[in-house]
Amino acid sequence: MAARVVGRAGRLALVVRSSAVRLQSRLHGSTGLRSGSQANFFPPLEDAMLPSGSFNNRMALITGGGTGLGRAMTATLSQLGAQCIIASRKLDVLQRTAEEISSQTGNKVHAVQCDVRDPQAVSQCVDQIEALTGLPDVIINNAAGNFVCPSERLSPNAWKTITDIVLNGTAFVTLELGKRLIQNQKGASFLAITTIYAESGSGFVVPSASAKAGVEALYKSLAAEWGRYGHRFNIIQPGPIRTKGAFSRLDPTGAFEKAMIDRIPTGRLGTPAEIANLAAYVSSNYASWMSGAVIRFDGGEYVSLAGEFNELRSVTPDQWKLLEAMIRKTKGS
Ligand SMILES: CC/C=C\C/C=C\CC/C=C/C=C/C(=O)SCCNC(=O)CCNC(=O)[C@H](O)C(C)(C)COP(=O)(O)OP(=O)(O)OC[C@H]1O[C@@H](n2cnc3c(N)ncnc32)[C@H](O)[C@@H]1OP(=O)(O)O
Numbered sequence: 001m002a003a004r005v006v007g008r009a010g011r012l013a014l015v016v017r018s019s020a021v022r023l024q025s026r027l028h029g030s031t032g033l034r035s036g037s038q039a040n041f042f043p044p045l046e047d048a049m050l051p052s053g054s055f056n057n058r059m060a061l062i063t064g065g066g067t068g069l070g071r072a073m074t075a076t077l078s079q080l081g082a083q084c085i086i087a088s089r090k091l092d093v094l095q096r097t098a099e100e101i102s103s104q105t106g107n108k109v110h111a112v113q114c115d116v117r118d119p120q121a122v123s124q125c126v127d128q129i130e131a132l133t134g135l136p137d138v139i140i141n142n143a144a145g146n147f148v149c150p151s152e153r154l155s156p157n158a159w160k161t162i163t164d165i166v167l168n169g170t171a172f173v174t175l176e177l178g179k180r181l182i183q184n185q186k187g188a189s190f191l192a193i194t195t196i197y198a199e200s201g202s203g204f205v206v207p208s209a210s211a212k213a214g215v216e217a218l219y220k221s222l223a224a225e226w227g228r229y230g231h232r233f234n235i236i237q238p239g240p241i242r243t244k245g246a247f248s249r250l251d252p253t254g255a256f257e258k259a260m261i262d263r264i265p266t267g268r269l270g271t272p273a274e275i276a277n278l279a280a281y282v283s284s285n286y287a288s289w290m291s292g293a294v295i296r297f298d299g300g301e302y303v304s305l306a307g308e309f310n311e312l313r314s315v316t317p318d319q320w321k322l323l324e325a326m327i328r329k330t331k332g333s
């Protein structure tokens with residue numbers, strides 16, 4: 001009896017699987033029933049969302065602001081009136097970005113070299129910022145390092161490099177600025193950019209997952225402790241958004257991108273402008289009651305990966321009739 005049930009279930013699974021695969025390949029190539037078409041429902045809007053002038057007379061520090069998502073956040077804040085400071089290791093990249101953005105927005109963007117792994121360099125960078133603009137009102141901890149690697153291949157220095165940039169770097173920048181802001185009785189909005197796997201953990205990016213989880217604990221803890229000094233601490237967990245920095249280190253051959261898009265319910269990657277709008281909102285006075293928040297911004301990827309039954313999206317209506325009939329026939333346990 002048991003063998004008959006297993007046999008029938010096995011045959012059904014095969015039928016369901018093979019017809020789903022046939023349908024998938026007819027509609028969308030070899031994999032992914034759902035990629036592409038539903039993205040039309042979710043077009044990305046690229047223009048700045050907040051009223052112009054929302055950041056007038058405000059200073060914003062964005063670490064890693066020379067490239068990728070940090071650059072997009074800088075462009076949006078600058079467009080909305082902020083004077084921005086971007087900081088990272090490569091001064092030439094920072095200077096190019098700063099010139100490009102200020103020439104478009106008419107607002108000054110300053111470039112300051114800083115390796116966030118070095119607490120002394122961070123302290124000197126903050127000295128420079130104080131001299132250039134005064135202490136910032138907005139701090140976005142966006143700088144990061146990452147690469148995919150089986151954990152058994154990680155050297156101690158590989159582990160240290162990622163955790164130093166992501167966790168220690170964020171802590172050094174946050175503590176240095178926090179202490180000086182407290183001394184000067186000035187409030188500020190702190191935002192950390194983490195990732196959806198800071199919550200779940202993920203194989204093959206273990207130093208990054210561990211360090212990003214640490215950043216989330218740091219920001220939630222300080223949200224509780226430093227509200228009394230006028231500081232807000234929030235976190236954005238982005239899903240996949242194409243940048244050279246991330247994609248060259250996480251998907252160097254491009255082999256995983258389609259599978260990744262297929263599992264995103266909104267059917268597409270995010271865009272830098274979309275996350276820049278969210279970061280601007282969280283950092284603005286429109287969000288002055290938001291602190292300790294963790295905002296997942298991933299097109300639905302996290303819940304899509306988490307739900308055990310989500311693969312049933314590929315079951316067709318005819319197959320559902322068959323499945324329902326089988327389930328209804330079952331009596332007792
Ligand atoms: C389908 C998937 C596609 C995309 C997925 C998209 C979204 C999913 C969620 C994504 C989350 C993304 C999170 C991110 O953080 S993306 C940000 C990526 N950007 C960067 O990493 C920019 C900065 N990175 C760097 O500068 C370098 O990559 C590095 C290595 C982090 C730091 O450079 P540095 O010069 O300081 O360090 P090195 O001396 O080169 O290396 C130090 C140490 O690490 C070892 N190492 C380096 N690379 C590797 C590697 N690929 N594999 C294993 N080990 C590596 C290196 O050998 C050194 O160790 P020792 O030899 O000294 O022992």
Ligand SMILES: NC(=O)C1=CN([C@@H]2O[C@H](COP(=O)(O)OP(=O)(O)OC[C@H]3O[C@@H](n4cnc5c(N)ncnc54)[C@H](OP(=O)(O)O)[C@@H]3O)[C@@H](O)[C@H]2O)C=CC1
Pocket residue numbers: 063064065066067068069070087088089090091093114115116117141142143144145165169193194195196237238239240241242243244245246247
């Ligand atoms: N793109 C994506 O899909 C996702 C990105 N994220 C997060 O978004 C943020 C931005 O990533 P993204 O724009 O994609 O990638 P980038 O590689 O473009 O950005 C990383 C930035 O960090 C800076 N940086 C690296 N190491 C240091 C250091 N030691 N000191 C100071 N700055 C440093 C780099 O500048 P420099 O080399 O000049 O130092 C670079 O500008 C990161 O926090 C990342 O973890 C999270 C989830 C998904």
